[in-house]
Amino acid sequence: MFSKRNLVAYTIAFLFILVLNFALPRMMPGDPLMAIYGDEALIAMTPELKAQLVERFALDKPLWQQFGAYFLTLFQGKLGYSYYYNAPVLSVILGRLPWTLLLVGTSLVFSTMLGIILGIESGWRRGSRTDRAMLAGLMSLNGFPDFFLGMLLLIAFGVTLGIFPLAGALTPYSGLSGLALVLDILRHLFLPVAALTLAHLANGYLLTRNTMITVLKEPYMLTAKAKGLSQRVLKYRHAGRNSMLPVVTQTGIWMGRVVTGALFVELVFAYPGVGYLTYEALLARDYPIIQGVFLLVAISVLVANFLIDLSYPKLDPRVSYAY
Amino acid sequence: MSKKVLNLVSKLLIPAVIVSLLVLPSCTTEITEISSYTIADSTGDWGYPSPYTHYSRGPGYTRMSFIFETLVWKDASGFVPALAEEWEYVAEENAYIFELRNNVTWHDGEKFTAEDVVFTIDYMKTHPNPFVTLIGPSGVREAIAIDNYTVKLYLEQPYAPFLHDVAGTLAIIPKHIWEGVDDPKSLTGPEAVIGTGPYILADYSKEHGTYLYEAYDDYYLGEPFVDEIKFVKVSEEMIPAALKEGSVSAGDIPPEVVSEMEEAGLTVITAPIAWNAKLTINHRKEPLSSKQFRQALAYAIDREALVQITQRGHGIAGSPGMIPPTSDWYNPDTPQYEYDPAEAKQLLEGLGYELEDGYFTKDGEELELELIAEASFKEVGQFINQQLEEVGIKVDFRTMEAKTVDAKVEAWDFDLSIYGHGGLYEPSILKRVIMDEGFNSTRYTSNEKLSQLLEAQLSEMNAEKRKELVFQIQEIYAEDLPALTLYYPKWYWAHDGNVNLFYTKDGLASGIPIPLNRLSFVK
Numbered sequence: 001m002f003s004k005r006n007l008v009a010y011t012i013a014f015l016f017i018l019v020l021n022f023a024l025p026r027m028m029p030g031d032p033l034m035a036i037y038g039d040e041a042l043i044a045m046t047p048e049l050k051a052q053l054v055e056r057f058a059l060d061k062p063l064w065q066q067f068g069a070y071f072l073t074l075f076q077g078k079l080g081y082s083y084y085y086n087a088p089v090l091s092v093i094l095g096r097l098p099w100t101l102l103l104v105g106t107s108l109v110f111s112t113m114l115g116i117i118l119g120i121e122s123g124w125r126r127g128s129r130t131d132r133a134m135l136a137g138l139m140s141l142n143g144f145p146d147f148f149l150g151m152l153l154l155i156a157f158g159v160t161l162g163i164f165p166l167a168g169a170l171t172p173y174s175g176l177s178g179l180a181l182v183l184d185i186l187r188h189l190f191l192p193v194a195a196l197t198l199a200h201l202a203n204g205y206l207l208t209r210n211t212m213i214t215v216l217k218e219p220y221m222l223t224a225k226a227k228g229l230s231q232r233v234l235k236y237r238h239a240g241r242n243s244m245l246p247v248v249t250q251t252g253i254w255m256g257r258v259v260t261g262a263l264f265v266e267l268v269f270a271y272p273g274v275g276y277l278t279y280e281a282l283l284a285r286d287y288p289i290i291q292g293v294f295l296l297v298a299i300s301v302l303v304a305n306f307l308i309d310l311s312y313p314k315l316d317p318r319v320s321y322a323y
Numbered sequence: 324m325s326k327k328v329l330n331l332v333s334k335l336l337i338p339a340v341i342v343s344l345l346v347l348p349s350c351t352t353e354i355t356e357i358s359s360y361t362i363a364d365s366t367g368d369w370g371y372p373s374p375y376t377h378y379s380r381g382p383g384y385t386r387m388s389f390i391f392e393t394l395v396w397k398d399a400s401g402f403v404p405a406l407a408e409e410w411e412y413v414a415e416e417n418a419y420i421f422e423l424r425n426n427v428t429w430h431d432g433e434k435f436t437a438e439d440v441v442f443t444i445d446y447m448k449t450h451p452n453p454f455v456t457l458i459g460p461s462g463v464r465e466a467i468a469i470d471n472y473t474v475k476l477y478l479e480q481p482y483a484p485f486l487h488d489v490a491g492t493l494a495i496i497p498k499h500i501w502e503g504v505d506d507p508k509s510l511t512g513p514e515a516v517i518g519t520g521p522y523i524l525a526d527y528s529k530e531h532g533t534y535l536y537e538a539y540d541d542y543y544l545g546e547p548f549v550d551e552i553k554f555v556k557v558s559e560e561m562i563p564a565a566l567k568e569g570s571v572s573a574g575d576i577p578p579e580v581v582s583e584m585e586e587a588g589l590t591v592i593t594a595p596i597a598w599n600a601k602l603t604i605n606h607r608k609e610p611l612s613s614k615q616f617r618q619a620l621a622y623a624i625d626r627e628a629l630v631q632i633t634q635r636g637h638g639i640a641g642s643p644g645m646i647p648p649t650s651d652w653y654n655p656d657t658p659q660y661e662y663d664p665a666e667a668k669q670l671l672e673g674l675g676y677e678l679e680d681g682y683f684t685k686d687g688e689e690l691e692l693e694l695i696a697e698a699s700f701k702e703v704g705q706f707i708n709q710q711l712e713e714v715g716i717k718v719d720f721r722t723m724e725a726k727t728v729d730a731k732v733e734a735w736d737f738d739l740s741i742y743g744h745g746g747l748y749e750p751s752i753l754k755r756v757i758m759d760e761g762f763n764s765t766r767y768t769s770n771e772k773l774s775q776l777l778e779a780q781l782s783e784m785n786a787e788k789r790k791e792l793v794f795q796i797q798e799i800y801a802e803d804l805p806a807l808t809l810y811y812p813k814w815y816w817a818h819d820g821n822v823n824l825f826y827t828k829d830g831l832a833s834g835i836p837i838p839l840n841r842l843s844f845v846k
Contacts, residue, residue, distance in 0.1 A: 030730040038763055039380075044456050044759075095529055270367065
């Protein structure tokens with residue numbers, strides 16, 4: 001299953017991504033000097049300052065040399081030093097990564113699971129009032145961007161009702177620890193996760209529902225019903241399992257978005273995340289951070305796809321490899 | 324007096340005296356100690372608050388200024404002593420003598436002396452710091468410690484805003500820590516935040532964008548009355564709600580919620596104008612290279628209406644001389660180009676343009692200009708687009724990503740653009756944004772008189788004479804109009820009143836319009 005050909009394919013993809021990650025940010029107009037220092041009127045870009053910065057950012061070296069240096073540091077396990085944040089790229093990203101995984105990971109799990117369950121129930125009752133209501137409801141929910149839902153939830157539950165906090169991943173300098181800290185984090189996590197979950201619920205739901213409708217027409221479903229199996233077993237063990245495949249594939253693709261997909265929600269909730277980091281780094285032309293984040297995304301997509309490849313035969317034994 | 328009266332008087336008088344003795348002391352202004360004060364900011368992270376690691380923006384410097392101090396400082400009215408108690412300018416030698424305090428200690432207990440000042444200046448000359456330039460026109464040729472608490476700074480050349488730009492902005496760093504540090508950015512541990520300021524850094528989180536400051540008990544002006552300051556990250560939209568809820572003590576607010584904040588019992592303060600939005604003009608390209616053409620543009624744009632419509636009234640119409648009408652340096656005789664579309668049309672006709680089907684053409688070619696701007700200027704751009712089209716100039720308005728606009732302007736690949744910058748408190752900004760290189764400058768050097776005046780005002784040490792020069796600059800600049808100041812926005816902060824936040828005269832340090840002066844937190 002994991003053949004040499006596979007390995008070669010993944011390696012080539014990875015190398016190609018590395019080159020793209022390096023080249024693309026540098027193709028954007030403007031440079032870090034302009035972006036980081038040019039905007040502040042109180043800073044005079046003197047020739048001395050400029051010379052020092054150009055040297056620090058290695059902007060005067062030929063591109064292939066810069067790439068070579070990047071490649072070497074990468075193999076030493078280092079991701080470089082951020083122009084804007086004055087800190088190693090790895091530490092900047094790692095500082096935010098756990099929060100991103102918590103936020104996007106949790107909402108991905110919830111929206112996928114909930115989407116599948118709702119899709120199964122909806123598909124099972126296709127044409128009924130419940131189905132039509134769920135379809136209409138989720139389609140309209142899908143129309144709202146995630147940050148808008150976030151704002152609505154924040155205003156309703158944070159400002160008006162005051163049940164949830166207005167910003168951040170936790171209460172800063174509260175001195176909490178242990179269970180109290182966990183609860184504090186969960187309180188801060190609730191609304192952003194709700195916003196992301198609701199915004200992306202429709203995807204899993206529609207996919208599952210449609211697949212469910214097709215699966216229900218299959219002859220084996222008739223057999224299963226004839227066997228006298230309970231509704232729950234029919235719905236979930238027989239139909240559901242077969243309807244899950246498209247969603248699982250989609251989730252694999254989505255893993256790549258886990259890292260940067262919550263940018264606007266992070267903004268609205270002032271939640272520390274890699275999404276907003278990427279946005280700021282792009283604006284500041286902070287090449288090392290951009291490269292670092294893109295690398296992370298690339299690795300997670302490759303790994304996710306690899307895992308999906310592995311898990312497919314288990315989910316659907318009919319799938320076999322032609323290699 | 325009779326014994327009875329004496330008895331009565333003493334019965335009343337003595338208790339009265341005792342009571343008043345108990346009551347009176349609390350009538351004197353006693354500042355109540357505050358245990359914690361929270362400041363909200365939508366960006367949150369502005370870098371490690373050390374002179375070389377904070378991000379190169381006002382808020383980054385501001386956070387650092389609570390920990391590190393300068394030779395002189397400013398409060399709401401003007402210059403006040405900081406590390407220097409007294410100072411004088413010796414004109415014949417073009418030098419400043421600063422008498423330093425002798426009771427200042429660094430946060431690690433070491434004594435502060437003139438050696439630290441001399442070291443800082445030498446170090447920052449060889450390791451450039453973005454906020455202070457010690458080489459060139461604003462530079463210090465030599466710094467000498469005359470004794471332990473007196474330092475003499477010989478300037479490179481007479482520099483009028485020295486106190487403002489250098490002495491009031493240069494953060495003094497401890498020699499015993501920074502000596503021998505080759506790469507200043509490599510110092511990122513607790514030793515990098517040893518300063519003389521009223522607060523010490525207790526915690527900083529990059530990803531959460533939070534800072535925790537604790538009062539430095541041995542501060543030379545006395546222990547700060549605010550024990551703890553927290554900087555927290557709250558999104559722009561939520562700051563007003565957080566202020567009302569009380570989870571935050573101070574923060575910047577959009578103009579729309581000012582009355583709501585005041586009704587909730589919060590104090591709202593507004594910044595003296597520091598920032599302007601400009602119509603940047605490519606004066607090297609036809610037809611914009613003609614002065615009359617640029618003046619026609621000025622007459623065609625109703626800046627009063629622009630403020631009303633695009634800024635919903637929260638701002639002041641731009642003065643073509645760049646310096647705002649609220650400034651002490653403002654020249655009231657600066658030509659204002661009051662909205663006059665007829666005059667604009669006349670000027671264009673004088674240049675050989677003819678109106679055809681509502682648009683100006685010349686030699687068969689329709690007059691069309693491209694206007695580019697960053698997305699936040701969308702309404703302003705659309706307004707200008709509309710106004711110019713009404714006069715008969717076709718405009719192609721497009722919004723682009725900020726740095727893309729900057730890159731195009733830098734390369735002179737544009738017609739018109741909208742850009743904004745601050746620093747309007749001190750006229751030293753004028754030379755930088757009119758003559759210097761870079762996309763954020765107009766790069767206008769075609770008028771010799773103007774260039775000469777811009778250079779001269781930097782070295783004119785006499786305040787009256789300097790003001791005259793700045794007046795002249797505004798008139799000539801407004802006449803030539805290489806760029807047009809469109810409007811000055813109004814900015815507001817709201818706070819709970821527990822700390823007297825104020826806007827520093829002429830901005831914090833070199834002109835930062837943020838009402839977070841460390842003096843507010845010290846008795």
